[in-house]
Amino acid sequence: MTEQPKGPAGYFPSIEQKYGRPVAEWKDLIRSSPLTRHGELVSWLKAEHGLGHGHANALVAHTLAEDGGK
Structure with missing residues (x-):
């Protein structure tokens, strides 16, 4: 499994x-x-790309963590 x-x-x-x-x-x-x-990034993904809050938040959190806070 x-x-x-x-x-x-x-x-x-x-x-x-x-x-x-x-x-x-x-x-x-x-x-x-x-x-x-x-x-700002979460709001942008929601407004411009139609993502839900949880999905936008997950993508931004993971991306910023990978990039060391951008």
């Missing part, structure tokens, strides 16, 4: 299924945005 990802990565399969884009594309969008603050 495989272990389920924990934390923000646990949302990734449902994000890909619901929005039809791989997580890598979402991360690239976040990284290319001129916005830098977590809340």
